[in-house]
Amino acid sequence: MSSPPAASSSASWPVVTRHLLLHQLSFVSPGLAFLFVVTGPHVWWQGLLFLVPMVLFEIADTYAPEETRQPPEDMPRAPFDAMLYVLFAMQVVTVVLAARLISQVGFFSLDGLLLLLIVPGSSGFSIITAHELIHRREAHFRMMGRIMMGLVMYEHFYTEHVRGHHLRVGTPEDPATARFGESFGAFFRRTVPAQFSSAWRLETKRLGDVDMGLFDRRILGSRVLRGLVAEWAFAFVLFAAFGWQAFVFHLIQGVGAFAALEVVNYFEHWGLARTPGLRVQPVDSWDTTNKFTLYGLVGLSRHADHHAFASRPFQQLRHWEESPKLPRGYPGMIRLALFDNRGFREQMTEALREARLGPFREEASIQSA
Numbered sequence: 001m002s003s004p005p006a007a008s009s010s011a012s013w014p015v016v017t018r019h020l021l022l023h024q025l026s027f028v029s030p031g032l033a034f035l036f037v038v039t040g041p042h043v044w045w046q047g048l049l050f051l052v053p054m055v056l057f058e059i060a061d062t063y064a065p066e067e068t069r070q071p072p073e074d075m076p077r078a079p080f081d082a083m084l085y086v087l088f089a090m091q092v093v094t095v096v097l098a099a100r101l102i103s104q105v106g107f108f109s110l111d112g113l114l115l116l117l118i119v120p121g122s123s124g125f126s127i128i129t130a131h132e133l134i135h136r137r138e139a140h141f142r143m144m145g146r147i148m149m150g151l152v153m154y155e156h157f158y159t160e161h162v163r164g165h166h167l168r169v170g171t172p173e174d175p176a177t178a179r180f181g182e183s184f185g186a187f188f189r190r191t192v193p194a195q196f197s198s199a200w201r202l203e204t205k206r207l208g209d210v211d212m213g214l215f216d217r218r219i220l221g222s223r224v225l226r227g228l229v230a231e232w233a234f235a236f237v238l239f240a241a242f243g244w245q246a247f248v249f250h251l252i253q254g255v256g257a258f259a260a261l262e263v264v265n266y267f268e269h270w271g272l273a274r275t276p277g278l279r280v281q282p283v284d285s286w287d288t289t290n291k292f293t294l295y296g297l298v299g300l301s302r303h304a305d306h307h308a309f310a311s312r313p314f315q316q317l318r319h320w321e322e323s324p325k326l327p328r329g330y331p332g333m334i335r336l337a338l339f340d341n342r343g344f345r346e347q348m349t350e351a352l353r354e355a356r357l358g359p360f361r362e363e364a365s366i367q368s369a
Contacts, residue, residue, distance in 0.1 A: 155230065160176075288330065
């Protein structure tokens with residue numbers, strides 16, 4: 001691995017304040033959903049007003065400038081950790097109040113339709129926060145991340161992502177790495193069951209027998225099994241408290257959230273290949289220099305530095321020149337992958353060819369020899 005990029009400056013209060021204010025963009029999506037469920041039910045024109053920030057969010061990401069400056073190495077953690085606590089609390093409240101609101105207004109109302117549009121997006125964003133939390137060293141942060149994943153019926157992501165994906169990224173053994181030429185539909189059908197199976201095997205192996213049966217008493221110690229029980233128990237609590245519409249809505253928002261996660265997984269490593277056994281390099285993950293994506297998605301876009309240094313907090317993630325760069329910010333990439341997948345694959349193939357990565361790495365090595 002090449003030397004890590006140098007910090008831009010010392011963490012003076014003006015510098016810290018600037019970074020902290022920019023990272024408040026991370027509250028746009030969860031804040032929108034939180035306000036919607038807190039203030040509902042709505043008069044029709046009030047409900048439609050909540051679409052305006054969503055449109056502005058897309059425009060801001062489309063026209064955002066680049067951000068390649070490095071954060072200070074000595075950035076204080078406390079104010080940025082406080083953001084994570086607030087984002088966690090907002091998501092818990094949003095999920096509960098969304099269940100209550102849908103039980104009041106029903107699916108076939110404007111508020112019901114807006115809930116189906118706004119809340120799954122916010123829940124998808126909550127996975128970004130959860131992703132940050134499950135990589136922290138502190139046990140309470142990791143538990144907060146697991147709870148957030150359970151709220152979208154995807155708690156096994158904690159086990160598979162940390163102990164599976166980060167070790168196997170870019171290799172054929174990693175179900176979360178999209179292969180060169182693979183469409184999103186094919187990736188989604190493959191990755192969802194494969195990630196769950198991998199998480200289950202990681203836990204049975206930890207408990208002493210990779211082929212452990214479901215009725216083995218040791219399976220009760222499985223984090224994946226406990227996660228399943230907890231997330232479904234919470235779903236049935238919502239059913240008991242607010243009725244069947246709340247239960248169905250909770251499942252829908254969960255599916256929408258982890259589908260959004262898998263779109264992001266899809267393009268974060270699409271077509272990249274790494275030799276098993278070698279340390280993960282910055283060239284094994286796609287980055288974007290989009291400024292709005294960086295500050296609006298809890299630093300997720302600096303994915304290369306995250307994979308090289310997984311426990312590094314989001315406010316200190318660095319830009320690597322050598323990492324392959326996505327042609328758009330994350331919202332734009334999501335639209336491209338979902339609604340013009342052929343165009344997505346063409347653009348990503350061209351980017352890989354120019355960077356001499358993926359299937360073009362071997363070709364480039366032969367030519368240089």
